[in-house]
Amino acid sequence: MKPAPIAYVRPDTVERAVGLLSESGGEAKVLAGGQSLVPMLNLRIAAFERLVDVTGLPGLRSASDEGSEVRLGACVTHERIQTGDVPDPSNGLMPSTASRIAYQAVRNRGTIGGSLALADPAADWLATMAALGAAIEWVGPDGPGSCPAEAFVEAAYTTRLGLYDVLTGIRIPRLHPDARWGTYKLCRKTGEFAHAMAIAIRQPGGCRAFLGATEGAPIRLPAVEDMLAGLRGWDASDAARLGEAMAADVAAAGRSLSDVHAWQSRTCLARAVAMSFGAAPPRLGRAA
Amino acid sequence: MSSPRTIRFTLNGEPVSATIMPHETLVDVLQHRFDLRGARESCGQGLCGCCTVHVDGKPVSGCLFLAVFADGARVDTVEGLARGDALDPVQEAFIEAGAFQCGFCTPGFVMMVKQLLKEHPEPTDEEVRHYLTGNLCRCSAYPEILDAVKLASARQAEAARRA
């Protein structure tokens, strides 16, 4: 488990970081918390000539509350979100999600920007940021860019980010104070990547429902959102209708899930919706 | 080109420096430059917690922490816990509860428990389990580890009452 020799630079401006990445012709890689990249380097399944450490770039570790939205720098760690060290626009959804990512030592280092940039389809932030209607911002050789989190992932491990772009921050609109959310991550061992996950947000002016841990981008569920808008409470007998709406949404999105995966996703969705109506969240010290 | 660089940091309270290569991880540097063998690498993937050390007061997996990141930081390892011959209360509790067999995982657990008790001085079973899920004990001493955490927490509360 020894990484191969590699060069390392820690630029102090975003422009310099982008410059270093472009000069390398693709041989340099951005390094943030290292919690996904270093395991790959340890296994030698990724090889680059140079690491460009972005954790020293101005603003990447800061967070600001801008009233109707919160902006998090790309290098804000999962732990800072978990503990409330940064403002929470999500009525508790983000701290709850953060506390279920990996393990404490990994959360202490891993960053939200790194998680989004890598775009492991099972990553918790991909679906959560899409559900919250966040926008992702970056800077590249052509200047700054941004897009809705919902449109950020193109396929597994493939995003709108170009080879030389640095993800700089995430803008997350504030949930309505009356918004109720539920999220459910299916994994056998606490802290593992999800086998399936679902997020449901009910709020005045528009419900949101997403499946995560698919084989590609998170899947938005418009028919489920419509159903949520009409629900006044959750009853187990609603599960069949919810499952049908989910299946229709997955098909309409041109996606398909294996039978097992569809079953898991349906279960996560029903539990997320039940949670948005007050069902107890799964206990933290147990695998879901 | 990969070239050596010199990092300076505080190791168990002492200022130190080391010349390292950018691909070296903190656990390797501690083992091979400083002869500190407590944190050890097992999985190299962030899955087991055997390599846990504290950086600036927070536990990290030494196998996923490039040593260059330690430049300017405060690093604390299990070797720095004892005061002379007096073991740390968490170490004492692990011995009294018999919370290990081979001991391979113990330094990682002890470092993680230090942080757990800082954040949750009287943790519930659920909090202990959640906090320690990233630490694996291949000998499966988990029930005794839970006992050790409870014991350390009770001692800590007792000491606080007397102070």
Ligand SMILES: Cc1cc2nc3c(=O)[nH]c(=O)nc-3n(C[C@H](O)[C@H](O)[C@H](O)COP(=O)(O)OP(=O)(O)OC[C@H]3O[C@@H](n4cnc5c(N)ncnc54)[C@H](O)[C@@H]3O)c2cc1C
């Ligand atoms: C044991 C273990 C369990 C885990 N479990 C989960 C889990 O359950 N759920 C989950 O969501 N995640 C999980 N993770 C992943 C973890 O969340 C990582 O922190 C995250 O995926 C990557 O963040 P990082 O800051 O460590 O990025 P790094 O490892 O530094 O980088 C990851 C990738 O993103 C790129 N990158 C990083 N930052 C930027 C940026 N600002 N701009 C452009 N590119 C960038 C890098 O080039 C690299 O390709 C787990 C990790 C481990 C080790």
Ligand code: FES
């Ligand atoms: S060796 Fe670092 S977590 Fe297993």
Ligand code: FES
């Ligand atoms: S005591 Fe042997 S691995 Fe834990």
